[in-house]
Amino acid sequence: MGKNLTSRAEDYxxxxxxxxxxxxxxxxxxxxxCMVIKPYGYAIWEKMQAQLDKMFKETGHENAYFPLFIPKSYLSKEASHVEGFAKECAVVTHYRLKNAEDGSGIIVDEDAKLEEELIVRPTSETIIWDTYRRWVQSYRDLPILVNQWANVVRWEMRTRLFLRTAEFLWQEGHTAHATKQEAVEEAERIMHLYAEFAEEHMAVPVIKGTKTESERFAGAEDTYCIEALMQDGKALQAGTSHFLGQNFAKAFDVKFANKEGQQEYVWATSWGVSTRLMGALVMTHSDDNGLVLPPKLAPIQVVIVPIYKGLDQLDAISEKVEPLVKELRAKGLSVKYDKRDTHKPGFKFNEYELKGVPVRLAIGQRDLENGTYEVARRDTLQKESVAADAVVEKVVSLMDEIQENIFNKALEYRKEHITAVDSYEEFKQVIEEKGGFVSAHWDGTPETEDRIKEETKATIRCIPLDAKQEDGICMVTGKPSTQRVLFAKAY
Amino acid sequence: MGKNLTSRAEDYxxxxxxxxxxxxxxxxxxxxxCMVIKPYGYAIWEKMQAQLDKMFKETGHENAYFPLFIPKSYLSKEASHVEGFAKECAVVTHYRLKNAEDGSGIIVDEDAKLEEELIVRPTSETIIWDTYRRWVQSYRDLPILVNQWANVVRWEMRTRLFLRTAEFLWQEGHTAHATKQEAVEEAERIMHLYAEFAEEHMAVPVIKGTKTESERFAGAEDTYCIEALMQDGKALQAGTSHFLGQNFAKAFDVKFANKEGQQEYVWATSWGVSTRLMGALVMTHSDDNGLVLPPKLAPIQVVIVPIYKGLDQLDAISEKVEPLVKELRAKGLSVKYDKRDTHKPGFKFNEYELKGVPVRLAIGQRDLENGTYEVARRDTLQKESVAADAVVEKVVSLMDEIQENIFNKALEYRKEHITAVDSYEEFKQVIEEKGGFVSAHWDGTPETEDRIKEETKATIRCIPLDAKQEDGICMVTGKPSTQRVLFAKAY
Structure with a gap:
């Protein structure tokens, strides 16, 4: 196809x-x-943001903005939290540069050393709970339902575009509640919201569940998650929502007077999705010809390519196409008419295939004579000739069809890649050879979990929400177990 | 009014x-x-962002995202740029914390020192032009019209909420062009766009102009600006747009092959507005009772407060109000019906006055009987009784009226505060006693500019775009001058 793209089979x-x-x-x-997110990638992220932001607001959340920097002492206040983040954080120690006296260039000015080091936020629980202490006095001040769109930094040693970068963009919700029940409900609500977003908009099927203790967020009492499956059989954690108990309220002394006038610690949640979703989107749907984007998130939903010899033919085509562009836009579609004379149609076809534009219309001399368009869909690469007066309706219905088709395709793949096993031998074989999720009994201990991870690189992705109660025995230790959990190798 | 707000006259x-x-x-x-932007403030910023983003996209710009960190060596590549920013930047030197061996807590891990320090971006020209080198080979790759919404850090010693903070939010446009003329046109286009935004949406009148050499952006060949005037007679720079010449292209070796196949350096612009606009918004319109917000940026445009005794009366009122809320929302208005039973109407009146809600409707028992609402506008504090069936139309027209009125009020104030002077004595007196912009002749030298600044604290805000050519003599040195420039004390 002239794209020079390594195939998935060759090297995923x-x-x-x-x-x-x-x-x-x-x-x-x-x-x-640190990555540069280019305009085409950022346009997809903006669509994700807009939809998520709408869903957050519909569920009563407001946006706010908190400082980028976290004093070192704040990070240290919640014990397991600092444990989780101290090992990979960017530390600001000085606030000025100067010219070296020996003329060797610009150096750090040692006279401008901070009294206390500042950490570039890896996540904002600590700075936010330090703020909430000022916001909360009474039960009337609760709940606080706040979200922040921000950049965060975690000094990862091995990075990959979107999947794991030192700096990434995300949203982080931080809510404060008067009761445990309310906070748990909020954490669950957001897990469902994330799943709805992933499935309805990204067309990525996900499994909802909770994390085991060792996979929980640093500082959480419970972590809810959505887990997706990539085409190489590896799982990807696509979003998490944490019930934080009163841990941060205690660390930052955030109390409220309840209706009876008694002081209580506030209950908390936090939850986030990040530009990692971009990686999940690419890896779920794309093929050896390039991106396959769900219509709901595609920056360009329809591209129209004219096929012509000479500018007279182009003018004749444009006369037909321009009203069509208007009609399609009036339907709310994002349409590009690419009449660049500097590139051949074949080049353009390749480019839009690579970029995952859901529908491509082509129109040449014969189409002009016959009153037709060639309509090509990116997901199946199928083409058909459609009468000009039926093309708007066709394109509109293709948006839904493609959205649904790529979701079903991904769902089908996942169904084929959830394997229930009852022995550790079988487990190891499936993890190694077939990949995907493996559903197995486990004795509930971190020790067994660690051993499995060490021996197979598979981790417990989640305890699925819809897991049936089922008596069984742990595949490793033979101890009793009451439900299966999902293992997989993961990104 | 129970707001306990210091008056402007007392201490602005x-x-x-x-x-x-x-x-x-x-x-x-x-x-x-570093500030926390609370939900109500952030909601205004979001409205600003949405409008600006729309205007940028309508003029062909796309969003992208570049790294938060800038290697020290990048910052050093453009001489005047590093000069301008090195003195106030946050420097990341380490990437890990650890537990102190003596048990004294969490400390910086000296084994995790970065080979090269990273600067938290004070602005992104350097990291972006390092990227553009990879994006530009030929004239076909130009122009690049990119904008970024981001946080930046400048280690200011004296900070004030919104006006000057160590971290602030902004947008920064960075464009690359094949010709000088195109780049200059872009820089000018954005100045006009900013002015349109300030005047049409913020209702803040601005003066367009260019900066003198000593007030230019570090690395710019020309800086275009919009200058607003606050109610205390001090000017505020509300947005800048820079023609950067080929300075950054040369520093980062960004060349393109022109149509004749020759290598040329690329021409650049950069431009930005920030959360500082929030400060300008507050200081332009607000009064001793609180905020006055322009309807186009108000998070709540209409608030409805019921006045009742007992829940039966409230129910009767709600029966009238709820359909009205729907009708107003159908007109695209943001409406809040505040029927909280925990607060008295007087408390609510105060609160919404303080928060600058443009229109307040109140409805009590007598209104219910008469079929009326009390309609109060925030800008003039005028109230009138309006028949229920005319209230939607009234509110809709008030949106335009208030937007226009507060703009005209600010414009009137500015007109009264532009004073032309011909002697340095008079200049000093006006600057000291009346404030505002002072229009005067100046000999065009940085030395005279510096002297005036030192002696009066007034700076040249801009050389106005619409300045008439007029022979005169510098008020300080008596040297010849061909046009007046605008001086003021400034934020």
Missing amino acids: SKWYNELVVKSDLAENSGVRG | SKWYNELVVKSDLAENSGVRG
């Missing part, structure tokens, strides 16, 4: 990296581990 | 600080110089 990881760069989503920057 | 600066905090726009955080 290489395919992913090449695709992200070649389709103009993102690229590495000169700063270790 | 204190009035501003109190107002920002009490009206729930923002507050200081535990991190020096």
